[in-house]
Structure formats: structure tokens, C-alpha cells
Amino acid sequence: MRLIRNAGSHELEIRKSRFVCTLARASSEDEAVRFIAAHRRAHRDATHNCTAYVVGELGEITKSGDDGEPAGTAGVPMLEVLVRRGLTDVVAVVTRYFGGVKLGAGGLARAYGRAVSEAVDAVGVVERxxxxxxxxxxxxxxxxxxxxxxxxxxxxxxxxxxxxxxxxxxxxxxxxxxxxxxxxxxxxxxxxxxxxxxxxxxxxxxx
Structure with a gap:
């Protein structure tokens, strides 16, 4: 099993929009859902709080959400990063503060995927x-x-x-x-x- 070393956040700015990815461990789907709900309450002023999580010894439970972004442009690329890295028991929320410049579907997918990828690099990965x-x-x-x-x-x-x-x-x-x-x-x-x-x-x- 591969896990994030510890919880943490990483921020990047793309064409005036701020993307803040927050990662945490989640040992169950309920824990992931509770983390997402708490994060959304704490960042209700954000334009979007998009989500993805992978849970289970074999990473068998996965879910993602676009939170108002065009379908498939946020949660799916976030989830793809977690799966590609072989991570499990992890939840990611990317909080976006819109800067006034539209990125298009491809630009959004790249931004959300990059936010998660850089956050994983920042917090580190361990193997159990x-x-x-x-x-x-x-x-x-x-x-x-x-x-x-x-x-x-x-x-x-x-x-x-x-x-x-x-x-x-x-x-x-x-x-x-x-x-x-x-x-x-x-x-x-x-x-x-x-x-x-x-x-x-x-x-x-x-x-």
C-alpha cells in the first residue's frame, strides 16, 4: 500500500485563478466524506471545492466530484493522479478561487490534475x-x-x-x-x- 506521508496543502496560481489542493489520509469512505464536508464548510467562500478519494487496501473504493465545474474537468483528473501514483486511503480537495479568466475544458483538467500532483510531491509518499x-x-x-x-x-x-x-x-x-x-x-x-x-x-x- 502507498499512502501520503502526512496531510498538507499546496497552492498554485494559473491565469489568475488560485488552486489550493488539500490532502489528508482517510481510512474509510465515511472518513473521506466527513473530511470533504468539513473542508467545504470551512471554504464556503470558494468558487469550487472539487474532490477525489481512494480508499481500501486495494484502492477498490474511488469517487470524484466536480462541484459545479464542467463534468469531467476536475474530479476525474484529480482521481487519475491518485490512482496513477498508486495511492490509497487518501482524500483530495482542490479549492478554486476564480480569477476571471476561463481556462476551457482542457485547461481545467490540466490545472486540477497538476494541483493534486504537486500536492502529493509536497507532502511525500510512503509505502506500508x-x-x-x-x-x-x-x-x-x-x-x-x-x-x-x-x-x-x-x-x-x-x-x-x-x-x-x-x-x-x-x-x-x-x-x-x-x-x-x-x-x-x-x-x-x-x-x-x-x-x-x-x-x-x-x-x-x-x-
């Missing part, structure tokens, strides 16, 4: 990756070197606990769990002990 937290237990004498090896391998532990031994929790992508356990055994000469926790997710920035 399924992981398993693997707890690695080592003796104190091995801990310093092992933690250094962890960082050197690009695996930063989420938590490190010091008691009669040292335990480090490492979030490992599901396909890499067995390989990581084998690596931990190898770099500690077979002296590391591992146990797997519950599966979960981490969000990794997408370049």
Missing part, C-alpha cells in the same frame, strides 16, 4: 510494508559489536533492553525474516537467540 518484529537476545559481551553490525546492515532496532542479557527488537520485512535470523546467528557465531513477535507494518518513504 508488512513486517515481523524479531527480538534478538545476545550476551553483554557481544552486544556492542552486534548492535554495530545491525546499524551497519541498515537495520535500526526499535528498542534495546539491558538486563541479564541484551535484547534488541528489529522490524524485518516478512520475506526477509528467515534470512535475518540466519544473519544474526552468523555474525554472533551462533550465540544469538531470536524470537518472532506479532506481524505489523512500517511506513517506508518512497523516493
Amino acid at each position: 510494508v508488512p513486517v515481523v518484529t524479531v527480538t534478538v537476545r545476545v550476551e553483554h559481551a557481544l552486544a556492542g559489536r552486534f548492535l554495530g553490525d545491525l546499524h551497519g546492515a541498515g537495520r535500526v532496532p526499535g528498542d534495546v533492553r539491558y538486563a541479564d542479557a541484551v535484547e534488541a527488537d528489529v522490524a524485518v520485512p516478512v520475506p526477509e525474516v528467515e534470512g535475518f535470523e540466519a544473519w544474526a546467528a552468523e555474525v554472533t557465531g551462533g550465540r544469538a537467540r531470536t524470537r518472532r513477535g506479532a506481524p505489523g507494518f512500517v511506513e517506508v518513504p518512497v523516493p
Whole structure:
């Protein structure tokens, strides 16, 4: 799953009209609808508040709205950007303040699509990756070197606990769990002990 990194807004001006795209996460269609309603109330002075959202693990729920713009010139190009970027659980509202110059159907479609595309670039995208937290237990004498090896391998532990031994929790992508356990055994000469926790997710920035 790809998601926006965080909520945010981005503004551009095209031939005297202001286009302000606001993005937010929405984990359900109801949440997307509520966000749109609240945004429209807050920006009721705008000429148009056009909308698009994609919701669901597979992005199976989609909807767009032109809010008075010519049919297909606003919501559809907005939605196309979200789908093309592979995003889900996201809602976009582009608020337009008309500047007195008509853009034509093609110009409107390009403007609304560009507003969403630039907003996505501005807030960033993350990929939700399924992981398993693997707890690695080592003796104190091995801990310093092992933690250094962890960082050197690009695996930063989420938590490190010091008691009669040292335990480090490492979030490992599901396909890499067995390989990581084998690596931990190898770099500690077979002296590391591992146990797997519950599966979960981490969000990794997408370049």
C-alpha cells in the first residue's frame, strides 16, 4: 500500500485563478466524506471545492466530484493522479478561487490534475510494508559489536533492553525474516537467540 506521508496543502496560481489542493489520509469512505464536508464548510467562500478519494487496501473504493465545474474537468483528473501514483486511503480537495479568466475544458483538467500532483510531491509518499518484529537476545559481551553490525546492515532496532542479557527488537520485512535470523546467528557465531513477535507494518518513504 502507498499512502501520503502526512496531510498538507499546496497552492498554485494559473491565469489568475488560485488552486489550493488539500490532502489528508482517510481510512474509510465515511472518513473521506466527513473530511470533504468539513473542508467545504470551512471554504464556503470558494468558487469550487472539487474532490477525489481512494480508499481500501486495494484502492477498490474511488469517487470524484466536480462541484459545479464542467463534468469531467476536475474530479476525474484529480482521481487519475491518485490512482496513477498508486495511492490509497487518501482524500483530495482542490479549492478554486476564480480569477476571471476561463481556462476551457482542457485547461481545467490540466490545472486540477497538476494541483493534486504537486500536492502529493509536497507532502511525500510512503509505502506500508508488512513486517515481523524479531527480538534478538545476545550476551553483554557481544552486544556492542552486534548492535554495530545491525546499524551497519541498515537495520535500526526499535528498542534495546539491558538486563541479564541484551535484547534488541528489529522490524524485518516478512520475506526477509528467515534470512535475518540466519544473519544474526552468523555474525554472533551462533550465540544469538531470536524470537518472532506479532506481524505489523512500517511506513517506508518512497523516493
